[in-house]
Amino acid sequence: MMSHEELEQTTAKVQQEQRAAGDRINVCVAAGCLSLHSDAVQKSLNEEAKKSGARCSVRGVGCMGLCSAGPVVSHEPAQAVAAEDKTTAQPTRLYGGVQPGHAAKIVASLNREPVRELAIDTTMPFFAKQTKIVLENSGSINPESIEEYIAVGGYRALLRALHEMTPAEVVQEISASGLRGRGGAGYPTGLKWATVARAAGATKYVICNADEGDPGACMDRSVRESDPHRVLEGMILAAYAVGASQGYISLRAEYPLAVQRLGVAIREAKRMGLLGAEIAGTRMSLNLEIRLGAGAFVCGEETALIASIEGRRGTPQPRPPYPAESGLWNSPTLINNVETYANVSPILARGSAWYAAQGTAKSKGTKVFALSGKARNTGLIEVPMGMTLREIIFDIGGGVPAGHTFKAVQTGGPSGGCIPESLLDIPVDYDSLMQAGSIMGSGGMIVMDDSSCMVSVARFFMEFCMSESCGKCIPCRAGTAQMHGLLTRITEGAATHRDLDLLVRLCEMVGATSLCGLGQTAPNPVLSTLRYFKNEYLAHIEDKHCPAGVCECAATPAEVNA
């Protein structure tokens, strides 16, 4: 049985150990830096630390955000580790592009000047302009240690809710926070929870949608790999609020690191009595299982995800009935995505008013984005809702590389759209992005400069939708293939105005008649590029010319004129 006292004891123990260990060298071992062999960096830092006898510990931690500078290593001086007030403490040093050969230098620098050639300026806007709630522990704790999560305040909200709040009060708190689903559609989370809590049925389920399949998106993956207990705590709280005793985390087998870390987290939480039967000595029980999918984008759609968990072919079903009434094995089912669950424990720990004070009138809190493409700083960022696209791209992202000009930013993945320069001052919230012809989506944000052809971009996303369509309904199955064919024809310089008209008609028809969100939103990248970059389409069609020089049109304008 886990109690508040035990949490405090664990915290004290971990903090004492950390203080005793002296300086802390943190190596990012999340997927991005791992792919740049940060594990080798960690190994040589360990060896060097042992060799030198310096009073320091080398730890693997989650994502620190600036993936473009990977492998990233941070150094927390002993004084900062021990400090109660982190703001006045000696600042953490951040190093980028660290290779195993740099290990000796970093270890030697512990009580001296930082290693200049590797140092990253931690005061630059990339860091200064972010507000971290979901990612607050990411990059500072060991994701495979439940003790470290507890030491930074973890599981307090759960215990408090279990002992002091009724399930209805938990739902009320989430409703009052104004949290909206972070999977993309932005449905009010509290309303969803209330619906499942009210639904009739002895058996209810909670599901974590961790499928995350948008091209260029890695927000949820990073949260799972960097702070898995945050997700578990949110799920347990949700299960308590709606009255579920069984939960599933559905994620792709392609994310082996996330699978492993969530597996460790579930085991550890069970060991500590925070998961399983009679959680923390209360009557609340929750069994959590991981279900692996085979990497199908459509399985991020909730009814297809349910089919996949049930062991059936992952195809969507018409809604209603909504999963909140009849979901997994026809029982009321709560489905939220990773980032939504990750917001739950901070809301309950700090109060709904604190959360609701951040963001805009209709979009509260923060949003995590995977900033990628033609920006100088790319990686994982978290900003308050309502920040403008311009601040995100030009301040945090540092703008486009020298010699190029900004053209568009793509948000929302294959369901989203491209936003041009003229709209960069709109605030990032669900409604403003929708008005601009895009969507918030799950958080992919791809910056494009003058070297991108917008027709090719539209074609890329259509190809994605075509191959990820489940094949069940005709408009999506055959319509995306036809639209892809027409877009290909345009990029080849072989299309006519009639083809463009047909493309527009198919966009409208597929959007209006498809069964699920995949097909309904598949035309968005085409419609938004047509809205803002129609001249590029016309250049391909009329002049057989690609303004960005990306497409190989059959004829150049010179040849046509001759």
Next chain:
Amino acid sequence: MSAAPGAKTFVIDGVDASATPGQTILSAAREHNIFIPTLCHLEGLGDVGACRLCLVEVKGARRLLPACTTRVDEGMEITTNSPRLADDRQMTMQLLFAERNHVCSVCVANNHCEMQSMATTLGMTHVEVPYRFPALTVDASHERFTLDHNRCILCTRCVRVCSEIEGAHTWDVMGRGIQSKVITDLDQPWGTSETCTSCGKCVQVCPTGALFQKNRTGERRGKDPSFLPYLRTMREEL
């Protein structure tokens, strides 16, 4: 005449109508002799909402709703036909005709094909979208029946009748998107299937020439429609 307990009253194409609780828009419409086109729906089989031909406009709904799976609610105002719906339905048929190799003149189901007659009913006169001409196979390994992927529209009636009525679940779908296809067992030749009972229900429910009986020509080559009402009876007696 007094309404049955719990009956739902609604308006369909401007006509006042009533439905039993839980009744779908499609079923209620047909009771009132209002035509809503369908291809994947078949009386007696579970509905999947896949062909999208039965989409109707419901006042106040954000999207078009499939009549086959949407239940009638009290006070619903439904429009089953409008220029926009007619346009979408025609495009759906065009997409189907262009998707695979539907050449009616050389098809075993010519004049006995639900897809062909639906195209006529919906007034489809030509196909604007480019024909895709995929290279697809024919499985003639079964001693009595043939599967021609070129004519398949993936309505999954065969899958459902085999699973829900015959209980064999020989049929299923594999692949994604435009590459999807129906398969027998784990994509084995039909003739080698160990689960197929050769009952022929799949052939009778197939709306096109994708599944047909061998060695039948002329007027005998059509499906056996007298078979279909039994599906419903069998289901009701379960």
